[in-house]
Amino acid sequence: MKRLVVLGAGESGAGAALLGKAKGFEVFVSDKSEIKPIYKNVLLNNAIEWESGQHTEALILNADLVVKSPGIPDTVPLVKALNAKGVEVISEIEFAARYTKANLVAITGSNGKTTTASLTYHILKQELQVGLSGNIGNSFAQQVLEQDFPNYVLEVSSFQLDGTLGFKPHIAVLTNITPDHLDRYNYQFEKYIASKFSITKNQSEDDYFIYDADDPVIEANLKNFSIKARLLPFSLTKTVENGAYYKDKHIIITIDNNKITMPTTNLTLEGNHNIKNAMAASTVAQLLRIRKQTIRESLENFQGVEHRLEHVLKINKVNYINDSKATNVNATYYALESMDAPTVWIVGGQDKGNNYEELFPFVNEKVKAIICLGVDNEKLMDTFSSMVDIIIETQFMSEAVKIAYKIAKAGDNVLLSPACASFDLFENYEDRGRQFKEAVRKL
Structure with missing residues (x-):
């Protein structure tokens, strides 16, 4: 019986484990983080062996085939060791x-x-x-x-x-x-x-x-x-x-x-x-x-996708727009391009080597205030402080939304379009978008 090792027990990992078992593999699932209860139950209910919070090399390096979560880089020592042994490492796709x-x-x-x-x-x-x-x-x-x-x-x-x-x-x-x-x-x-x-x-x-x-x-x-x-x-x-x-x-x-x-x-x-x-x-x-x-x-x-230029609410004639899925500069470019009113822009997060230059024309033309929402906002402050009259830092979504509420006037937009990954303050972009929507509804 061939041994299939699945690294990472998220949505794709749990699915790969089920398919592997059905196709006659001996399956072992290993996740360095804590496995979420929903996926743990899938593994338990299907009698699939797993470990959580660690990668035990002895149980992984003997694999015939490895399905690796896209979140694990190819450069980590474990993947390099598998490559060195000639074990095929593929994605769930x-x-x-x-x-x-x-x-x-x-x-x-x-x-x-x-x-x-x-x-x-x-x-x-x-x-x-x-x-x-x-x-x-x-x-x-x-x-x-x-x-x-x-x-x-x-x-x-x-x-x-x-x-x-x-x-x-x-x-x-x-x-x-x-x-x-x-x-x-x-x-x-x-x-x-x-x-x-x-x-x-x-x-x-x-x-x-x-x-x-x-x-x-x-x-x-x-x-x-x-x-x-x-x-x-x-x-x-x-x-x-x-x-x-x-x-x-x-x-x-x-x-x-x-x-x-x-x-x-x-x-x-x-x-x-x-x-x-x-x-x-x-x-x-x-x-x-x-x-x-x-x-x-x-x-x-077609109604569009959640967290992608999603109109949340209109409060006092101010439009609140959730574009949390904009995790890079180009996505935010599209969001700012489509704004047709003065905009309070909530931006920031984990920067992936961003170059904000392509946003300058829109910021000059459409953005009346910037709220930086991240653990480290220094680059954003340096880049944009000369372009807008109001630029404020915070590390809490609820506070960012309250500040935006105070600044925005009738006819304005409040846009969450971070241009960055979310992992510094949030679980993922969905979590960030949901927190934004919740904070808006509480205004």
């Missing part, structure tokens, strides 16, 4: 994909991947049996085990892609590439770029690669990777022969001389970046032969 013949749509990018994946799923589920997984929803491995849908939409991070060997989506989508997570790539942008492009590495001529043709990093690197898949670019500015483009408030999609045109005037999602997300999702839907009417209706009734 790779593991689950080996046990399904489903049609896979995989979506990656520095920003927009959650919205694009959710929107794609929202359209496809109207006419197809489809699962939503990867970095979102229930674990891919568990869905393969329990539902095995004929189609999956997978939101895939660079860390998940780093653990893939044979992963081959029929349709791959790359929304954009901006510097992010560089701390995991030795601060070498080209390594991060290669990680994103690896989504297409196993694709063949029968597969499709949908990408943002307006993204300078993608355009500059297309020729550096041997891409066999058929290219379907989307663009806001150029006319595209095969793919999607935007003209006169319409999205025009052409695939093999088959053309569909859709108005964007009734899109529920605002901002140029969401027109791009809609173009990517509609192109996938068109490839999978979803009816044009269904695509159009789905675009118009």
Whole structure:
């Protein structure tokens, strides 16, 4: 019996353990942190061996195969020791994909991947049996085990892609590439770029690669990777022969001389970046032969993603907007770009080597006050204090919201768009977003 060791017992780890057991592996799960009760119960109920709060090398290095949580860097000594022994270390995405013949749509990018994946799923589920997984929803491995849908939409991070060997989506989508997570790539942008492009590495001529043709990093690197898949670019500015483009408030999609045109005037999602997300999702839907009417209706009734430019409440004619999912500068760029009123901006957290320069025009034009919410706000204070009249530091969400309430006037926006990771003060970006919403409701 082959031994499968799963490192990390979160959503993906627990799912991989269940699938591994069902496929006849002897399974052992090891998590350096305390395993959450919900996942501990899954392991106990399925008689899967586990350890919590430590990694016992003797029980791990004898593995035939290791499924590693995306949160564990490849550089930790344990992973290096496994590599040195020649043990295959893969991600849950790779593991689950080996046990399904489903049609896979995989979506990656520095920003927009959650919205694009959710929107794609929202359209496809109207006419197809489809699962939503990867970095979102229930674990891919568990869905393969329990539902095995004929189609999956997978939101895939660079860390998940780093653990893939044979992963081959029929349709791959790359929304954009901006510097992010560089701390995991030795601060070498080209390594991060290669990680994103690896989504297409196993694709063949029968597969499709949908990408943002307006993204300078993608355009500059297309020729550096041997891409066999058929290219379907989307663009806001150029006319595209095969793919999607935007003209006169319409999205025009052409695939093999088959053309569909859709108005964007009734899109529920605002901002140029969401027109791009809609173009990517509609192109996938068109490839999978979803009816044009269904695509159009789905675009118009899609409610968006929690923690992504989510309108929370209007209090005294002030709009409170939760964009906690903006964990990098580029995401915040889109948020500030879409603000159409003077904005009190709550920013800060764990900085991943951020360069805030691209935000300067918006800060000068739209931001009336900045509230820095982080353990270390020095860089933000140095960068922005000369641009706004009011800049304040705090380490409590409730206080940040109360300060914003005092500063904002009727017609203003209060925007939480941190441009940073959340781990200095919060469990994750969801926790940060929920605390913001709670504090707003308590005003």
